[in-house]
Amino acid sequence: MSLYLFLTLAILTIISALAVVFSKNPMYSVLWLIVCFFTIAGHYVLLNAQFLAIVHLIVYAGAIMVLFLFVVMLLNLNADTEPHKSNLSKIASAIAAGLFFVVLIASMRATELGEFNLPNKTNIGFVEEVGKKLFTDFLLPFEISSVLFLSAMIGSVLLAKKEKK
Amino acid sequence: MDWALLLDKTILIVIIFAVSLGIAAYSTYGERKIAAFLQDRVGPDRAGPFGLLQPIADGVKMFTKEEIIPNASDKFLFIVGPCIFMMTALMTSAIIPWGKSFNFGGHEFGLQVADLNVGLLYLFAVISIGGYGIMIGGWASNNKFALLGALRAASQMISYELAMGMSIVALLLINNSLSLREIVDGQAGDGNVWNVVRQPIGFLIFLICAFAECNRAPFDLPESESELIGGYHTEFSSMKLGLFLFAEYINMFISSAIIASLYFGGYHFPGIDSLDLPQNIAAIVSIAVLFAKILFFIFFFMWVRWTLPRFRYDQLMNLGWKILIPLSIVNVLVTGAWITFFK
Incomplete structure (x- = not known):
């Protein structure tokens, strides 16, 4: 049962985290981030850390994201006010992301997955x-x-x- | 999975849901009757005897009004906003212990949906998420008055959550528990008194903050109609407006239940144990006691609304940050010192 719960939560977490990045509208990014925080709180509950889960919701979803939303609401976000990025910065960011990906792959290959048993009670x-x-x-x-x-x-x-x- | 438990909880949730909606509906009627009483008028008296069918007539009106979604609005969030507000209003009722448990032929039927060991923190989490409903709805309307109302609501909620949290800390020091049932039971029995006696200042702070969190007068600045037309719900019509207004009454009902549970002994009254009633009758009596307290606080909410004028925004912020928060911190210190030296 808890395996299925974990898988559902994990998939939801990843989807919402990706949606934060891919949303065109910053307002939606903020809202997806809130969804992401909720799913992470779900993971805490699965690990029997109820206090951490609730505090996570109060602090991140309840306080910090309200301030984020506040700022995004006050910004005038239109397509024409968006700063135009030069090609140079686009190429630089693509190279940096590619390099990071290589490092990630290399380090993942060297990692050995240990056994992890969740203490039940x-x-x-x-x-x-x-x-x-x-x-x-x-x-x-x-x-x-x-x-x-x-x-x-x-x-x-x-x-x-x-x-x- | 324990199916009996699941069935119990489902039944209880459905009952609480229906009761919340029923009480909220008749609170609108009560609000207008009390307003009329305080202003020496008659109030609604056309629909049914004493106007008792007025909430149903209002509901029919809300449902049959034209549904308007502004062209320039964010249509998805415009619908999501009121839904979130309503959902969070209903979620808080899960941790409230509504009474002593029933016993049907050996089967215990508890009257609390979830006795979380972090119950009070859950309450805070849900309250802080409730603000999103207003913020999202206000922003998605694409209207300057709605946006201003939403911003006011958000900053008001953040400001008053702090003082509310600090007043709760003092309560926790006395009760040694975050579970609502343990706090309620800690106020009954020999040598125990209601928390309002032990924490009078904490109670006052909590009460003021509850008014602010519910956006009730004298703190209803997010929707102050004289400056912001209707505030965050300016653009809403039909049942989406209904959800916002209705959720406010549910919030009021739940806050009254929480105030009664935290500070006024919940479903206990002095001497309830000495009556020696059979279990099921004791359960009914305890529910009746809790609802009497709740109804009193709902009346109190309305009484204040029709007595005090609305605050100015700077006055609201001054009260929250410069008076209530320092006062609540001092209250925590005094409570801590008292426990350290006299217990």
Whole structure:
């Protein structure tokens, strides 16, 4: 049962991720990205990490993508305002993507697929477990990342204030 | 797969769905009656006795109106917008414990669709997704008033989610659980009081934020008709408009249920256990108690709407960011200190 669920979710994830790239309209790209986040949250639930799944939805689908949508809505996106790209940049990007593809193939060939057994009944993704881990084993990184967030917040407020004057 | 469980949940979901729609329909009637009462008018009284058939007449009107999709709109998203809004409005009801469980000849019939151990966070996830319905609908209309309304709705929802989240954190500190059923049960029994007594400031913040999240007056700026015509639903007509308006009443019903469950003991009332009722009767009583609380809060929503004038947009943002968020953080600190030193 969980194999079929996984396959369905995985295919949906890939389709929606491709749709993000191939959509002509940036609005649709953003919406496909939200769909993609939902399917990834589904993967977390399959791994028994409900807390992570919900937080993923709240933070990414609920907050960050709203801001993305906000910006895209305010932009005036027409065919005539679109910047014209020169042929040189097109060729350069094609070569870069090709090279990356080669590297990807080479590294995939060298990788050996290990066995992975999903532990059936773990509580590792539950709130209590995550909280205990964060406040014991990973206390320092946790606190440091909170300082990082604080500085980012102060920085953005500062930037917003500067523009006014 | 447990088929009995599946059948139980299906029945329960269908019942909750029907009840949500029924309550939302009669909330529109109640809203107009209460408005009339507060303004010394009669209100709707033509359709049926006391105007009781008014919601059905409104529904027929909504369905038979001409369906207009603007030429310059994004037609697909124009239809998807109201659908998302309605869907998220209905999704929240899954985690609410509606009462004590029934027992039909040894078969337990629980009255909660899903007792998630991350229940409250699920609530936040669904609320934050609800904003997309308004944003997508407003943007797809290709109308400046609709777009302005959509942007207002989105920024209002983001701003008030923060204070709401912080007020919930203080509640979690006291109850030690994210599951709604455990929070409800933690408010009953010996020595336990309703959370509103233990968290009066948290309750006030949550209530204000619930008004803002539902886009209800005095925070109905996304659709403020005096400046934005109709806000995000300016271009909508027929049942798509109906979905937007209807979902607002469902949101109101569900928020009332959540306020009742989080802060007012849910389906418990003081002394419910000392009555010693048989299980099925106790279940019916508990449902009745919860719905009495819910109806009171729906009335409260309407009472406020017809009493307070609409905020200005800068006032709304000031209230959210400069008063409610600092207040809720202080509330978390005080609660934490109290638990550390006195428990």
